[in-house]
Amino acid sequence: MKFKFWGVRGSIATPGPATVKYGGNTTCIEIRTDNNDLIILDAGTGIHPLGQELLKQLPVDAHIFITHTHWDHIQGLPFFSPIFIPGNDVKIYGGLDPVTNEGIERALGVQLQYSYFPIREAELNANIEYNTIKPEESITVAGAKITPILLSHPVLNFGYRVDCDGQSIFFTGDYEPIFNIYDPEDSEYEEYQSFIDQKQQQIALAIKGVDALIIDSSYTTEEYNSKKGWGHGTYDSAIKIANEAQVKQLFFTHHEPTRTDKQLDDIHQRLKKENPNLDYEILLAKEGVDFML
Amino acid sequence: MQQTHNKELIAFVEKMPAFPKSVQRVVQLTSDINAPAKEIVRVIESDPVMTVKILKVINSAFYGLPQKITSIQRAVVHMGLNTIKNLALSVAAMGVLKPTNKADFNTQDFLLHSLTTASICRLLAERLNVKGSECSDYFVAGLLHDFGKIVFAEFDPDNFKLALEKSLEENIPLHQTETEFMGINHAQVGKILAEKWELDPVLIDAIEHHHNNSSKNLLTGCVATANQISKKLQFGFSGNPVIDESIDEILPKFELTLDDLITSLGDLSAIKSEALSFINS
Numbered sequence: 098m099k100f101k102f103w104g105v106r107g108s109i110a111t112p113g114p115a116t117v118k119y120g121g122n123t124t125c126i127e128i129r130t131d132n133n134d135l136i137i138l139d140a141g142t143g144i145h146p147l148g149q150e151l152l153k154q155l156p157v158d159a160h161i162f163i164t165h166t167h168w169d170h171i172q173g174l175p176f177f178s179p180i181f182i183p184g185n186d187v188k189i190y191g192g193l194d195p196v197t198n199e200g201i202e203r204a205l206g207v208q209l210q211y212s213y214f215p216i217r218e219a220e221l222n223a224n225i226e227y228n229t230i231k232p233e234e235s236i237t238v239a240g241a242k243i244t245p246i247l248l249s250h251p252v253l254n255f256g257y258r259v260d261c262d263g264q265s266i267f268f269t270g271d272y273e274p275i276f277n278i279y280d281p282e283d284s285e286y287e288e289y290q291s292f293i294d295q296k297q298q299q300i301a302l303a304i305k306g307v308d309a310l311i312i313d314s315s316y317t318t319e320e321y322n323s324k325k326g327w328g329h330g331t332y333d334s335a336i337k338i339a340n341e342a343q344v345k346q347l348f349f350t351h352h353e354p355t356r357t358d359k360q361l362d363d364i365h366q367r368l369k370k371e372n373p374n375l376d377y378e379i380l381l382a383k384e385g386v387d388f389m390l
Numbered sequence: 391m392q393q394t395h396n397k398e399l400i401a402f403v404e405k406m407p408a409f410p411k412s413v414q415r416v417v418q419l420t421s422d423i424n425a426p427a428k429e430i431v432r433v434i435e436s437d438p439v440m441t442v443k444i445l446k447v448i449n450s451a452f453y454g455l456p457q458k459i460t461s462i463q464r465a466v467v468h469m470g471l472n473t474i475k476n477l478a479l480s481v482a483a484m485g486v487l488k489p490t491n492k493a494d495f496n497t498q499d500f501l502l503h504s505l506t507t508a509s510i511c512r513l514l515a516e517r518l519n520v521k522g523s524e525c526s527d528y529f530v531a532g533l534l535h536d537f538g539k540i541v542f543a544e545f546d547p548d549n550f551k552l553a554l555e556k557s558l559e560e561n562i563p564l565h566q567t568e569t570e571f572m573g574i575n576h577a578q579v580g581k582i583l584a585e586k587w588e589l590d591p592v593l594i595d596a597i598e599h600h601h602n603n604s605s606k607n608l609l610t611g612c613v614a615t616a617n618q619i620s621k622k623l624q625f626g627f628s629g630n631p632v633i634d635e636s637i638d639e640i641l642p643k644f645e646l647t648l649d650d651l652i653t654s655l656g657d658l659s660a661i662k663s664e665a666l667s668f669i670n671s
Contacts, residue, residue, distance in 0.1 A: 193454075195473060234454060234456075249470045251473075252470075252472065252473065253469070253473060275467055279428050285428070285526075288463070288522045288526055292463060292464050292467040293467055296468065328472075
């Protein structure tokens, strides 16, 4: 299995001279199995250049797994050129939204409306198939076992574990480790903490031993203080989970949109200095580079 | 109200709004970006209608959570605050439960009874050294045990009124007069709804068996006992004048009479005032 980042930015695309090195597109990851089958995680603006690349070899057979339906994870879908071409198969997977009760068809349907986009859903020429999947129920596509895990974010969010060819990747989508909503002096504090601990153990178990953990690390710990509850993790929280889950490689992604290449490099250096004895490599997600597992 | 009416009943309850105070608070709190999460949770878990409706959504097989979610606190840990907040808002959008109904069933007194039973039930769990992580389930079970009554008051008020009156006049347990006038009692109706909504079997058992001794579940025993304590202390009123003193059968672990158990629990007035402060805030 190998993978490639096509979008590593959080919240909004950030083109410009300050983001040339790591990239300015929002989330999209291409996974290729040893059999060259295509699995895509999220459809942020990064799926547009990926789509252009795919046009070189038609027909396209793509399995797209959506972690959640915030714009920066779906905005590229209407611009994913293979959806317009007859003979292509595009299968979109994701969870049911418990608030609206809508399946994953909402990811594309909500964008292809008259006021927002000139093409109707009925006019797409590829075979589009929607598969609404359930938490912790693995499905097998293109020879890969994919397991969705509920992770905390201000909307339904699945992290996906992909097991294929004897290797494994876990991508969190957007994820803020759960924090206690009570103060230590509240009578509910301890009980709530026990729920959190249980859930964290489940998450660590789901990530256990993966070859690559790709994790939302939007903030530094200092920045996080004013962004608690916004739904994103920190570099330090990512390292903590990676330690618990004994991963083999850790990729920080969902780079904060105002973060420049220089700042990201500085943060990376600092993290390596502060964590000299990790059993695994820590890397920054970067557009356009193939990672072989 | 027999089996044939179940579909109609379930459809009716789907549209049943929550209590006015919690609806108002949910709207307020969800308009304030700085509202503390614990405040929002507190409001939701103090309203049996809002609680049961949220548990219903997230426990549905359609959604497919691998484990049952038994309390709002657990729901927030699994689904995140924003999802639960928005679910509460969609319940709030259904309007508010009218303070008066044709059955003359006092909804404020009912809410006070439900809330105090919930708190006493949690207290009993703590006394019995129930695992800390399960205590909120005891609260929820206490909160929901009489849910069927508020459904009766809205769905079949004429017959429920007759059942209430006869129970009061002749000092007969309400669940008996409900069966007499409607062919089914509030525990059975609560069970039908809880089953339909795929709630945790332990919660279903507590709702179904809080008036009989047929359950072996500790949770059910605690709900049954907390119910009697709340009644004995006249914390609110849920329409049933008869106090069942035979808690030794319900909950042999305590080996106490109802009065002695109440005494051993110490001053419970704070439970009442806390519930009242929520209802009247």
